[in-house]
Amino acid sequence: MxxxxxxxxxxxxxxxxxxxxxxxxxxxxxxxxxxxxxxxxxxxxxxxxxxxxxxxxxxxxxxxxxxxxxxxxxxxxxxxxxxxxxxxxxxxxxxxxxxxxxxxxxxxxxxxxxxxxxxxxxxxxxxxxxxxxxxxxxxLVRREEALRRELVDDLLRGDSDLGGLVERAEPFGLDLARVHQVALAAPRRRLPDTDAAISALEAVIFDRLGDRDVLVATKEGLLVVIAPADAVAADRAAGGAPVADLGRLMHAELDRLPRGRPWQVAVGRPHPGLYGIARSYEEAREALTMAQRLHADTAVVDAHDLLIYRVLLRDQPAMVDLVRAVLSPLSRSRGGAEPLLDTLDAYFATGGVSTEAARRLHVSVRTVTYRLARVRSLTGHDPTDPGDRFTLQAAVFGARALDWPAQPLPGPAS
Missing domain, CATH: 1.10.490 (Globin-like)
Known part of the structure; x- marks a missing residue:
């Protein structure tokens, strides 16, 4: 040899x-x-x-x-x-x-x-x-992740060249002609490593909705999911409840992770086209911010459910005037405005049932009754009167949205 x-x-x-x-x-x-x-x-x-x-x-x-x-x-x-x-x-x-x-x-x-x-x-x-x-x-993974982040940033911003975005989205299986919705997930504390959360979300979402037209990424400390609305609807129709919709599907998976709990997920409404993605993202981000301002512990926040706040805050000067005129007298109470505001919030949320409001507040029914009477005495508006209730409830909505009384009302007092 x-x-x-x-x-x-x-x-x-x-x-x-x-x-x-x-x-x-x-x-x-x-x-x-x-x-x-x-x-x-x-x-x-x-x-x-x-x-x-x-x-x-x-x-x-x-x-x-x-x-x-x-x-x-x-x-x-x-x-x-x-x-x-x-x-x-x-x-x-x-x-x-x-x-x-x-x-x-x-x-x-x-x-x-x-x-x-x-x-x-x-x-x-x-x-x-x-x-x-x-x-x-x-x-390749690092290069793909960089391209994915750039694509997601441009999609959520909504001001990039349409032709270029269509070309860049194609390798990721994203058809910008479809109707998409955006969901954001916020951890309680900043995650040291988001890879585990992204991997977990990708696994469950790809399994339920398919890997076409779905993107999972991060932006400004939040997990971002872009998904086709018709795929979510088809999953719901197939009997996927109670985690059939995008927000609950995400929360159910993220809640299993050892880090980040409790998570809060906000879902924007579905909108068509490239600019629909940016619009849905803005709605989800606004809903998440609003839920945090309202100190809402709701696990999944739907932007559709917070439309009333958008309407109320569209004319912010008018809302500030309403809160100042109706609720500022509550500050003269011995404990400040916050306990009375919490009582009004719980009372309205329970449909005007004092016993249920007391249970939510962990106080006695007598305390609730006393506080409602105190509100009537300070503001001149009776929470139990249907005519006054709308004014008070709108003012409470505005106060929560403006984060009052934790933050001072903008503009000079009149």
Whole structure:
């Protein structure tokens, strides 16, 4: 098993029964075994194996570096790591089985030495191939994440070039002609690492809604999900309740994570087209901000349910005047305005039932009754009177939205 000579040039081998045609046949067979992985990804691997079998020579550093480059190329071409490794292992097996020199060898020591040399090449080459693949995959993931963040930022901003966004969204499976809605999830504390939360959300949302037209990302400390509204509706129609809608689906999964609880999720309304995504995002962000201002502990906030606040706050000067005129007298109470405001809030939320309001506030019914009478005395508006109730409730809405009395009312007092 001597007399083999290595020729210059990639993939070229000759000598003592080894020729390019034979190695090419081995490469084609290995490619078929690995599901059609391109034979070019073998590079000079087969000549290295053949030479090791004949001479026992171990691969040089430069030759292994070339294998690592092939691993990176495999990752860039979308070939899986398993298929790439299978290509190399299958090529080694076929070469060993079909080698004319080994078929004629009768000395067991020669065969053992050849096997040891070949296995060394296989071990070194596969390890280097996998390392190159892993490096390329990490680079691709980082590049994809950067592109994803840029795309999400531009989609939520809504002021980018439409044609460019359509082209950039296509690789992520996003059809901007569909109706989408945006949901935001806020953790109680800033997460040290959002990867686990993103992975968990992607797993459950892709399983329920599919991986087309769905994006999961982060923005300003919030988890962002962009999903097609018709997919959410189809999931609901298929009987996915009680976690069929996007907000509850997200909250149910995030609540299982060890960090971030309690989560609060806000969902914007569905809107069509590119600018519909930005509009839904603004609604979700506004709903989340409003829920935090109102100190609402609701797990899932629907922007649709907070439309009344948007209407009330559209004319903020008028709302400030209403709060100041109706509720500012509550500040003269011994405990300040906050306890009375909380009582009004609970009383209105329970449909004017004092016993239920007392239960929510963890006070006695007598305390609720006393506070309502105090409100009537200070403001001149009776919470139990239908005519006064609307004025008081609108003023309470405004106070919560303006974060009064924790924050002073804007503008000079009249």
């Amino acid at each position: 001597t007399g083999a000579v290595r020729r210059p040039g990639p993939g070229r081998w000759t000598g003592a029964g080894h020729d390019d045609a034979w190695l090419a046949e081995v490469a084609r067979g290995a490619s078929a075994d690995a599901g059609g992985v391109p034979v070019e990804l073998l590079g000079d691997y087969l000549p290295l194996l053949a030479e090791a079998a004949v001479t026992g020579r171990r691969p040089r550093r430069g030759e292994l570096d070339a294998v690592g480059a092939l691993g990176r190329r495999a990752a860039e071409q979308g070939v899986s790591a398993g298929r790439a490794v299978q290509l190399y292992l299958s090529a080694a097996r076929r070469l060993w089985q079909q080698s004319p020199q080994l078929a004629r060898a009768t000395d067991s020591e020669v065969v053992r030495a050849a096997a040891e040399a070949v296995l060394h090449v296989v071990d070194a080459a596969v390890a280097t191939l996998a390392e190159g693949f892993a490096v390329a995959r990490r680079e």
